[in-house]
Amino acid sequence: EIVLTQSPGTLSLSPGDRATLSCRASQSVTSRYVAWYQQKAGQAPRLLIHGASSRASGIPERFSGSGSGTDFTLTINRLEPEDFALYYCQQYGRSPWTFGQGTKVEIK
Amino acid sequence: QVQLQESGPGLVKPSGTLSLTCAVSGDSVSNNNWWSWVRQTPEKGLEWIGEIFYDGTTNYNPSLESRVTISIDKSKNHFSLNLNSLTAADTAFYYCVRVYWGAFDFWGLGTLVTVSS
Numbered sequence: 317e318i319v320l321t322q323s324p325g326t327l328s329l330s331p332g333d334r335a336t337l338s339c340r341a342s343q344s345v346t347s348r349y350v351a352w353y354q355q356k357a358g359q360a361p362r363l364l365i366h367g368a369s370s371r372a373s374g375i376p377e378r379f380s381g382s383g384s385g386t387d388f389t390l391t392i393n394r395l396e397p398e399d400f401a402l403y404y405c406q407q408y409g410r411s412p413w414t415f416g417q418g419t420k421v422e423i424k
Numbered sequence: 425q426v427q428l429q430e431s432g433p434g435l436v437k438p439s440g441t442l443s444l445t446c447a448v449s450g451d452s453v454s455n456n457n458w459w460s461w462v463r464q465t466p467e468k469g470l471e472w473i474g475e476i477f478y479d480g481t482t483n484y485n486p487s488l489e490s491r492v493t494i495s496i497d498k499s500k501n502h503f504s505l506n507l508n509s510l511t512a513a514d515t516a517f518y519y520c521v522r523v524y525w526g527a528f529d530f531w532g533l534g535t536l537v538t539v540s541s
Contacts, residue, residue, distance in 0.1 A: 317486075349526055351526075351527035351528070353528075360519055360531035360532065360533060360534050361470070361519075361528070361531060362531070363524075363527055363528060363529045366524070366525060366526070366527035366529075367525070367527075372527075372529060373529075404469075404470060406470075406527070406528070408526035408527060411483060412472055412485040412486060412487070413472045413526075414472065415469060415470040415471070415472070416469075417469050418469060
């Protein structure tokens with residue numbers, strides 16, 4: 317199975333900063349089939365990005381995704397207070413679909 | 425707005441069977457979609473369990489395949505998860521999810537299932 321490794325484990329930033337989250341796959345992900353999710357305490361994950369760079373419905377433009385092959389990035393421009401949360405990447409290019417272990421974006 | 429709601433017992437005994445149902449509203453399980461189950465624990469994080477297509481075709485995580493059955497009931501607009509031979513390692517939050525072009529776009533609220541005697 318494809319193992320996804322996210323870095324860093326924790327990102328300490330201030331509102332207004334830019335967050336750059338990395339997701340590295342153990343094998344190349346077919347057709348950029350990578351998604352990003354946000355999860356807040358006590359809630360289910362929420363889809364942010366699919367197809368590596370397409371924003372899901374209702375997701376603000378400050379969220380953007382990029383990458384291909386084995387390296388993918390989620391960028392959050394101008395962090396808002398509600399953006400401090402856990403973020404997961406997922407690949408759906410090769411079954412079994414797998415998730416990264418998560419990156420926590422916390423207030424500095 | 426698509427909504428999914430998990431239901432089922434919150435406590436099950438070791439070696440027993442976990443049975444959860446996901447009620448879908450705002451969409452039909454008869455549409456051309458996959459429907460999936462995902463679980464989450466602090467130790468292992470998010471783990472995909474398996475999925476079912478509207479025509480009944482299934483796809484399971486090999487790590488759980490010998491113990492999992494996912495089924496669909498079009499008349500009730502829901503789909504279900506059965507997981508047998510339970511151990512404490514199966515204690516987790518279980519989510520039902522709609523699959524959108526492979527990604528998981530709508531999630532249920534999740535239900536905590538504890539495996540304990």
